[in-house]
Amino acid sequence: xxxxxxxxxxxxxxxxxxxxxxxxxxxxxxxxxxxxxxxxxxxxxxxxxxxxxxxxxxxxxxxxxxxxxxxxxxxxxxxxxxxxxxxxxxxxxxxxxxxxxxxxxxxxxxxxxxxxxxxxxxxxxxxxxxxxxxxxxxxxxxxxxxxxxxxxxxxxxxxxxxxxxxxxxxxxxxxxxxxxxxxxxxxxxxxxxxxxxxxxxxxxxx
Numbered sequence: 001x002x003x004x005x006x007x008x009x010x011x012x013x014x015x016x017x018x019x020x021x022x023x024x025x026x027x028x029x030x031x032x033x034x035x036x037x038x039x040x041x042x043x044x045x046x047x048x049x050x051x052x053x054x055x056x057x058x059x060x061x062x063x064x065x066x067x068x069x070x071x072x073x074x075x076x077x078x079x080x081x082x083x084x085x086x087x088x089x090x091x092x093x094x095x096x097x098x099x100x101x102x103x104x105x106x107x108x109x110x111x112x113x114x115x116x117x118x119x120x121x122x123x124x125x126x127x128x129x130x131x132x133x134x135x136x137x138x139x140x141x142x143x144x145x146x147x148x149x150x151x152x153x154x155x156x157x158x159x160x161x162x163x164x165x166x167x168x169x170x171x172x173x174x175x176x177x178x179x180x181x182x183x184x185x186x187x188x189x190x191x192x193x194x195x196x197x198x199x200x201x202x203x204x205x206x
Contacts (some may be wrong), residue, residue, distance in 0.1 A: 002113050006098050012059050014050065017059065018055065018189070019049075019050040019052070019055070019058075020042065020050065020192055020193065020196045021087075021196050021199045022043060022195065022196050022199070022200065022202075023192055023195070023196065023201050023202050025058075025185075025188055025189060025192055026059070027122065028188060029056075029059045029060050029185060030060055030181035030182055030186060031060065031062075031182075031186055032060050032062075032177070032179060032181065032182060033062065033065070033177070034060055034061050034062065034063050034170055034174065035063070035173065036063065036111055036112075036113060036169070036170070036173055036179065037063045037064075037065075037081070037110060037111065037112045037113070037172060037179075038061060038063060038064040038065075038067070038114075038115060038166060038169070039064075039065055039066075039067060039078055039081065039112060039113070039114045039115070040057065040058060040064065040066045040067065040115055040117045040162065041056055041067050041069050041075070041078065041114055041115070041116050041117060041126065041133075042066055042067065042068055042069060042117040042118065043069055043116075043117065043118030043119075043122040043123075043125075044068060044069065044070075045118065045127060046118050046122075047068070049192070050193065050196070051165035052117070052161045052165065052168075052190070053161045053163070053186065054066065054115070054117035054162040055165070056163045056182075056185060056186055056189060057115075057162065057163055057166040057182075059183065060182055061166070061182075064166070065077075065078075066117075068094055068128050069097070069116075069118075069130070071129045071130070074130065076129065076133055078114075078137075079132065081112055082112065082132075082136070083112060084110075085110045085112040085113040085134055085177075086110070086111050086112065087113075087137075088102065088112070088113050088114070088136065088137050088138070088139040089114045089116075089127075089133060089136040089138050089139065089167065090113055090114065090116070090138075090139050090140075090141065090165060091112075091116065091123070091127060091138045091139075091140075092138075092141075093138050093140070093141045095138055096138035096139055096140035097137065097138070097139055097140070097141065098139075098140060099139050099140065099141055099142065099169070099173070100103070100142065100172060102139065102173075113139070113167075113169060114133075114136070115162060115165050115166060116145065117162045120159055141160070141165065141168050141169065141172070142168075142172065163182075163186045163189075164186070166181055166182075167182055167183055167186070170182075180200045
């Protein structure tokens with residue numbers, strides 16, 4: 001890469017959606033359909049992190065809404081959803097039930113799944129400081145896959161990132177729904193992020 005190119009890239013502004021600086025991948029985002037409702041409860045620290053993968057879900061899934069967690073003021077729209085729908089919190093615990101045991105009582109029943117979007121330490125804090133979350137039934141995903149997410153240090157073995165949790169949830173509850181394009185988009189994000197971190201355009205020649 002020439003010095004002139006490096007100079008121009010050094011002033012590039014990150015995309016407000018995907019967060020990448022040198023190559024936006026928003027146009028590659030697939031548009032999927034999902035019947036189950038997903039709520040991303042995002043820790044405030046995640047909003048400014050380029051490494052956040054929850055945004056990939058909210059960009060690609062029509063029934064996936066993002067809410068910002070606040071210890072004092074829970075998100076009103078999410079509380080309203082919880083009051084109207086059968087709701088489960090995706091969080092591993094001794095009391096958690098297996099995902100495959102959940103079946104809607106009727107074909108028209110609307111079920112909501114809440115995913116805590118943050119580091120593992122932040123997710124535990126969000127739960128411990130939110131009585132309204134503690135009262136929800138917990139659900140655990142089957143550990144059928146290993147995480148390919150490696151953008152953060154101290155990632156505990158066996159833990160999935162937010163996007164991987166969403167993909168696994170859809171694969172298990174909507175096996176008829178092909179989410180391979182979402183998996184490919186996630187993998188593209190990982191590759192482009194590495195190039196972005198090194199101040200390069202993904203796929204560009206040196």
